[in-house]
Amino acid sequence: MASRVIPVEPFDLVIFGGTGDLARRKILPALYRRFVAGQFGADTRLIGAARTAMDSAAWRDLIAEALDEFTTGAGDGATREAFLAMLSYVTLDARGEEGWTALSGQMRDDRIRAFYFSVAPALFGDLAERLHLHGLIDETARIVVEKPFGHDLDSARALNRTLAQHFCEHQIYRIDHYLGKETVQNLMAIRFGNVLFEPLWNSQYVDHIQITVAETVGIGGRAEYYNHAGAMRDMVQNHLMQLLCLIAMEPPARFAPDPVRDEKLKVIRALDPVAPGDVVRGQYGGDGTQPDFRTQAGHGDSTTESFIALKAQISNWRWAGTPFYLRTGKRLRARTSEIAVVFKDAPHSIFGAEAGRHRNILTIRLQPNEGIELGVTIKEPGPGGMRLIDVPLDMTFAEALGPEEADFPDAYERLIMDVIRGNQTLFMRGDEVEAAWAWTDPIIAVWQAEQEPPLPYDTGSAGPEEALMLMHRDGRRWREIKP
Numbered sequence: 001m002a003s004r005v006i007p008v009e010p011f012d013l014v015i016f017g018g019t020g021d022l023a024r025r026k027i028l029p030a031l032y033r034r035f036v037a038g039q040f041g042a043d044t045r046l047i048g049a050a051r052t053a054m055d056s057a058a059w060r061d062l063i064a065e066a067l068d069e070f071t072t073g074a075g076d077g078a079t080r081e082a083f084l085a086m087l088s089y090v091t092l093d094a095r096g097e098e099g100w101t102a103l104s105g106q107m108r109d110d111r112i113r114a115f116y117f118s119v120a121p122a123l124f125g126d127l128a129e130r131l132h133l134h135g136l137i138d139e140t141a142r143i144v145v146e147k148p149f150g151h152d153l154d155s156a157r158a159l160n161r162t163l164a165q166h167f168c169e170h171q172i173y174r175i176d177h178y179l180g181k182e183t184v185q186n187l188m189a190i191r192f193g194n195v196l197f198e199p200l201w202n203s204q205y206v207d208h209i210q211i212t213v214a215e216t217v218g219i220g221g222r223a224e225y226y227n228h229a230g231a232m233r234d235m236v237q238n239h240l241m242q243l244l245c246l247i248a249m250e251p252p253a254r255f256a257p258d259p260v261r262d263e264k265l266k267v268i269r270a271l272d273p274v275a276p277g278d279v280v281r282g283q284y285g286g287d288g289t290q291p292d293f294r295t296q297a298g299h300g301d302s303t304t305e306s307f308i309a310l311k312a313q314i315s316n317w318r319w320a321g322t323p324f325y326l327r328t329g330k331r332l333r334a335r336t337s338e339i340a341v342v343f344k345d346a347p348h349s350i351f352g353a354e355a356g357r358h359r360n361i362l363t364i365r366l367q368p369n370e371g372i373e374l375g376v377t378i379k380e381p382g383p384g385g386m387r388l389i390d391v392p393l394d395m396t397f398a399e400a401l402g403p404e405e406a407d408f409p410d411a412y413e414r415l416i417m418d419v420i421r422g423n424q425t426l427f428m429r430g431d432e433v434e435a436a437w438a439w440t441d442p443i444i445a446v447w448q449a450e451q452e453p454p455l456p457y458d459t460g461s462a463g464p465e466e467a468l469m470l471m472h473r474d475g476r477r478w479r480e481i482k483p
């Protein structure tokens with residue numbers, strides 16, 4: 001069973017930063033795969049724009065190399081040529097006047113227009129202003145902006161204000177690529193498409209929730225940016241916060257942009273301030289073969305965290321009393337992302353104390369092996385009396401759907417097509433981003449005031465010991481970080 005492709009209207013997409021890493025690694029490969037799938041036809045224009053002087057042929061060569069590297073096996077030779085024929089390039093400086101008339105000449109009046117800001121956020125304002133000055137914004141125009149959206153509440157507000165001078169909110173697509181992941185959308189399907197879970201989805205039945213996003217890589221090529229940001233700004237304020245919102249939100253009336261985003265916003269606003277004792281920050285050390293964080297960051301006294309574990313509480317009727325434990329870090333034991341909903345014990349065990357403690361856990365795995373697993377308690381087979389064991393009801397998508405169906409599109413494929421469709425459901429609204437910063441800022445302010453260095457942890461570990469204690473002291477424990 002092949003998945004259904006509903007074609008989008010032809011469009012003109014300008015990629016500012018068309019020579020950059022994100023454009024080569026993610027945006028153009030995603031567009032290519034959608035073209036191969038038949039989601040749009042050759043009557044579309046993909047226009048790269050950056051300062052580097054080059055002609056369209058040179059940009060096509062650059063992108064052809066990127067397709068070789070990042071889309072192995074997709075499409076045949078003719079499809080590839082047809083895709084490359086849609087590409088053109090304009091040399092242009094976001095901060096200068098040159099190139100804008102040439103860009104304007106390439107845009108067609110009767111096509112959907114989208115502008116992807118794949119450049120440093122410091123240039124977003126310049127781009128918005130020049131698009132406006134050069135008459136490039138019509139009623140179909142929309143812009144896509146990348147993370148980071150601000151560095152704190154003040155800068156996010158300033159950025160929202162700048163964009164609002166030239167664009168309406170319905171034209172602004174703030175990307176959080178976690179929302180484009182198939183399993184994250186499945187989380188909503190599981191919750192709101194089944195009657196099984198929703199009645200249990202509250203503090204009466206859920207003991208706690210764990211969200212883990214663990215990476216094995218260090219800060220590598222992003223050292224300068226990362227040393228300035230840290231795990232809290234780079235991961236928790238956006239990606240983990242979005243996962244928390246989707247787990248915790250009330251059922252929206254419709255799966256549509258504002259109903260969904262209204263419910264997410266309510267969750268963020270219901271988050272309690274986090275007590276300093278409920279946060280653990282860590283920084284990875286070297287392991288003989290790889291340098292430590294400070295060496296990689298180029299700052300011997302860096303106090304930036306590469307690991308965070310924290311306990312969040314949501315003060316509303318549904319979740320009061322059910323903690324959400326969030327954890328993310330680099331150079332950890334395995335690359336894995338999962339959400340675990342840990343249900344409470346049965347109110348009374350008819351099998352006696354010797355049957356032990358058994359709990360249902362619903363695990364939503366984002367990577368690797370995307371899928372959903374429900375741990376259930378059954379009788380251990382055999383004649384030896386009523387002994388209980390836990391077994392997983394496992395729905396690894398690749399097994400349940402077949403390898404073809406489970407070959408999920410990259411998050412960018414889904415999200416860019418949503419931009420063209422004009423569907424903002426999986427994009428963050430300005431007030432949502434600001435509310436997330438309003439919750440994050442005070443946590444960071446405490447660290448800045450205290451000037452305490454983060455706790456060291458070993459490469460290949462599960463983070464600092466103190467992160468384990470964060471749960472042990474509540475009589476709970478983290479799930480193992482394993483591949």
Ligand code: NAP
Nearest residue numbers: 017018019020021022050051052093094118119120146147
């Ligand atoms: P990058 O590799 O440094 O590319 C930056 C791009 O911007 C280049 O094409 C550069 O080309 C262009 N540029 C720089 N100054 C410009 C100017 N004044 N006018 C016009 N173009 C200009 O950065 P990137 O990694 O692709 O990241 C782009 C954006 O995506 C950033 O906001 C980043 O935070 C975000 N992001 C990236 C990733 C990722 O995996 N790479 C992930 C999440 C978010 P010229 O030098 O030729 O002008």
